[in-house]
Amino acid sequence: MSGNWAIVPVKRLEHAKSRLALVLDAQERRQLVRAMLSDVLDTLLRVSQLDGIVVVTSDGEVSRLARQAGAHLVPDIREAGTNEAVRQGLAWLGSQQNGCRLIMPADIPFLTPGEVANVISSLRSHDVALVPALRDGGTNILGLRCPARIEAAFGEESFARHLAAARAAAITPAILDLDGAGHDIDVPTDLFHSSGGEGGARTRAVLSQLSCGNPVPVAVWMNEELES
Template identity: 35%
Template structure:
């Protein structure tokens, strides 16, 4: 029998462990501009932080997740999300969402080359750990896979395993771009909390109906809407 190379052993061990989630978050002062009509400009950034806090808390409570990496340059978000147990990585590229995701992925893969990595939106305040676990389990059947948002237009999660690159194409009609890139679409029923991102007042109402985490619940109570 030919002995396994040490690097192969490390890669397979990493792949057998849990997922590392990369969560990008723009500066809070710039986040969630489409929420301003419903929440007011003063509450908009607070809601963006609350969404991220509830997303990260739920992700870290998921049995399939080994760790969460936040890519951000916002000092308040850094402090609050690190307190929940997330690892903070500065947005060194400073070139937008997809560049931030690629940077976070590179940091993870530098330490764990074979690790399964998934990009997750920061605005999933109704996220349920069990539903996230089901999505990630389904993703393991593919080298790259994604979950569309509730509208069926965007993407809330993009996963890569087996050493594959994420190759993120988030923003706008990203579902179509991820399909064209060869990523498999995850079509599980009953994972609404993983699909319900929040960009508008209507989205927030839908998330509240699903049941949001404590940070969003507390912050949204102050909203004029």
């Protein structure tokens, strides 16, 4: 597929956001993931510079949400993690000599159309664009100008790995520190972040309804982290 495309890999809902289990039960976590994915897809659909969206998943409910949003669905046949899901999405799109690929998780609901446009714009003059997570050393958007010259390496400390891969390929990446796109929701303290801007309407509504306003579970979680 030619042009500019976004790829969003999404785990099965029963496996999603396990690190929030101390403050949210399984149903609440599913509700939150659905809201975050819907917010991300809604934002991407408002970006005129994007030609399409690919959601890679093996989850039936996620597949339904993706289709309802008008995204293209790629079944995650292997279920071998985020990077393998990304490879399947890239393979479905095929090799192109123009355009770009924006790879992002479904847990950055405060993403804005302007931020996505900024990443696409940066790829006019760079082969790689990186949006670092504000908190944990991760990568919240990996932008690749076609043909891609580095592979996805999501996971713990992925920003450093993507940066090293770019430098090994003699690429100077564009690094964009973005408030909305930089904030993912992955651990209990993320639930208490108040992001400004226009993004994340569904996620904000869900968080306001959930029982995550009690500081006790988060305090327990933080103590466990310090002791481990």
